[in-house]
Amino acid sequence: MRLGKSTADIFDRRLSQATSLPGKPKWSKLKEKWIARILFFCGFFSVLVTIGIIISLFSEAVGFFLRPEVSIFKFFTGTTWRPLLKTVSPDNFGVLPLITGTLLIAVISALISVPIGLGSAIYLSEYSSDRLRSILKPILEILAGIPSVVYGYFALSFITPLIKTIFEIWLGLEVGFFNALSAAVVLGIMIIPTVASISEDAMRAVPRSLREAAYSLGATKFEAVSKVIVPAALSGITAAFILAISRAVGETMAVTIAAGATPQVTLNPLKSVQTMTSFIVQVSFGDAPAGSINGQSIFAVGATLFTMTFIMNVISDFVLNKFREVYE
Amino acid sequence: MIQSKKEQFRENLEKRHSAAKFFYFLLLICLLIGFFTLSVLIIDLAIEGGPWLRSQLFTNYHSRKPEEAGMKSAIFGSLINLGLTGLFSFPLGVGAAIYLEEYAPKNKLTSFINININNLAGVPSIVYGMLGLVVFGRMFGLFAPDSWLVQLLNLPVGKGALGGLQFNLFNIPWLEIRLPFGRTILAGGLTMTMLILPVVIIASREAIRSVPNSIRDAAYALGATKWQMISTQVLPIAFPGILTGIILSLSRAIGETAPLIIMGAFTYVPFLPESLWDQFTVMPIQIYNWITLPQAEYRVHLAAAGIIVLLAVLLSLNAIAVFLRKKFEIHWS
Numbered sequence: 001m002r003l004g005k006s007t008a009d010i011f012d013r014r015l016s017q018a019t020s021l022p023g024k025p026k027w028s029k030l031k032e033k034w035i036a037r038i039l040f041f042c043g044f045f046s047v048l049v050t051i052g053i054i055i056s057l058f059s060e061a062v063g064f065f066l067r068p069e070v071s072i073f074k075f076f077t078g079t080t081w082r083p084l085l086k087t088v089s090p091d092n093f094g095v096l097p098l099i100t101g102t103l104l105i106a107v108i109s110a111l112i113s114v115p116i117g118l119g120s121a122i123y124l125s126e127y128s129s130d131r132l133r134s135i136l137k138p139i140l141e142i143l144a145g146i147p148s149v150v151y152g153y154f155a156l157s158f159i160t161p162l163i164k165t166i167f168e169i170w171l172g173l174e175v176g177f178f179n180a181l182s183a184a185v186v187l188g189i190m191i192i193p194t195v196a197s198i199s200e201d202a203m204r205a206v207p208r209s210l211r212e213a214a215y216s217l218g219a220t221k222f223e224a225v226s227k228v229i230v231p232a233a234l235s236g237i238t239a240a241f242i243l244a245i246s247r248a249v250g251e252t253m254a255v256t257i258a259a260g261a262t263p264q265v266t267l268n269p270l271k272s273v274q275t276m277t278s279f280i281v282q283v284s285f286g287d288a289p290a291g292s293i294n295g296q297s298i299f300a301v302g303a304t305l306f307t308m309t310f311i312m313n314v315i316s317d318f319v320l321n322k323f324r325e326v327y328e
Numbered sequence: 329m330i331q332s333k334k335e336q337f338r339e340n341l342e343k344r345h346s347a348a349k350f351f352y353f354l355l356l357i358c359l360l361i362g363f364f365t366l367s368v369l370i371i372d373l374a375i376e377g378g379p380w381l382r383s384q385l386f387t388n389y390h391s392r393k394p395e396e397a398g399m400k401s402a403i404f405g406s407l408i409n410l411g412l413t414g415l416f417s418f419p420l421g422v423g424a425a426i427y428l429e430e431y432a433p434k435n436k437l438t439s440f441i442n443i444n445i446n447n448l449a450g451v452p453s454i455v456y457g458m459l460g461l462v463v464f465g466r467m468f469g470l471f472a473p474d475s476w477l478v479q480l481l482n483l484p485v486g487k488g489a490l491g492g493l494q495f496n497l498f499n500i501p502w503l504e505i506r507l508p509f510g511r512t513i514l515a516g517g518l519t520m521t522m523l524i525l526p527v528v529i530i531a532s533r534e535a536i537r538s539v540p541n542s543i544r545d546a547a548y549a550l551g552a553t554k555w556q557m558i559s560t561q562v563l564p565i566a567f568p569g570i571l572t573g574i575i576l577s578l579s580r581a582i583g584e585t586a587p588l589i590i591m592g593a594f595t596y597v598p599f600l601p602e603s604l605w606d607q608f609t610v611m612p613i614q615i616y617n618w619i620t621l622p623q624a625e626y627r628v629h630l631a632a633a634g635i636i637v638l639l640a641v642l643l644s645l646n647a648i649a650v651f652l653r654k655k656f657e658i659h660w661s
Binding site for chain 1 (some may be wrong): 344345347348351352354355356357358359361362363365366368369372376419420421422423424426427428431432440441444445446447448450451452453454455456457458459461462463468522525526529553554555579580582583584585586589590592595612615616619620627628631632635638639642646
């Protein structure tokens, strides 16, 4: 006890000697403080990016809606999108063709990517050995890493001729050279790894005891997967579905290349449509000057796109967190 | 009675087993569709683009004659853009990751920043292009002749609708600054930085988190300050992981087309950029440009050759990342 106290005394004295070295501790304290501040700025910077996105999109979009040539009501309800026409009138600024075109492609691509992605995820999580999985998964992820302009090329050079053969020659339907289906197919392929990865995570989070219980009741592997594991992972799979649509809505180059630039309201995927993103690209290539009606219209479309994907991402996050089964 | 139930069960069991088998094959097909597409894509590219993979592709600019057309300025543009993006995103991304992992208190602001970063990662890339166009390209029109800022400070801006301010910082001749940044390679690099920043932050955080706490405690026990602990212990250990994350994010950036088109990259640039204030183009834009041309030589062959070059750069970046991860991986026991 006494010894303990005396060593503490010595330590205190040493410490006060050390910290009273001229100049050094004060400087290092200041340095620590400034480093913490700079790091905080870096962390906070992402918030500034978000603010920048919102200001840049919505300030120009508001400028667009304040023009006498457009009306915000007709923008969201009109079914004619002809902004590049010489005669500018509110009737030509109805965004619905772009939204339906976008959703047509997004939904078809989700219908392609979700079953295939889910199937791959079930195989990786339930059937393959760890070694096989460590080989298969990176190969599958390559699909997500390929640039979207490459998928656009692939759509034109391989998928579109394939679709033409199947639908035009075999089934006798009219197929446009640019069509929504071709874009949707390549987008679907592109999104497979995203869907697979989220669903696989969800299925791997299902505890082993649930599987063992299913098997002990005499379930086959198919029954265990379809009646126990997939229902238990349903929140993750739903989130993956929503995220897949959100990804497809925001995709640009593959759609621009494969789906063409014909804004029209149609449910026929064999026709050409224009999506919100491909309209933005089209105008940007046309070199619309700042402040012109076309230069501003892309921001109105962009703000709509941003809002749509934002809502979908939030819903997907919400589903993932809220309805997740928590196992002890 | 019992006998018939048994038989029924046997019959059912056979059906159940064949259903399980069928299901297994269905799963295999799902997985194979991905691999099949990948191989078709590669074969397609090799057939169409392979013979066009010649030296002109690297030494010439785009030309009206397909035999002479190349993508020299696009390759250089992509590499410079990549370098700038890495340069900007490294300090910002790693700084943010250090703050969030080591400094951030558990409060509402921190959780807001976290949610915000996750949301940014889900924003479509084209939106970043519009951000880049307004913030870097035009700077909100603050330097146009009729803006309030110019009139308030009486700035000597250029004439024309866009205006623009040009001066040398501290009167140093090579430190030329142009405001707004315009459709330059600097604005392109900054736009791409915004795009990959969330991914860089998330990857760096993971690398920093994987450093065990015992290392931090040991540094503190030796009397290190917080920053000394981070800079001498945590960062060197986490560095390979951070670098891997940044390279993987850059490999995603190199294939991005849309943001740079919106931001104002050019499609035809017959010169190499010499300063940050030059026009530029990148490989994916050049490829897109070729795809949209009517002649098959551009649309099919040159585009495929360009894609092969792009994928080669992308693959080598990924290979470097995997190599770094394998080489410097530490297994904590």
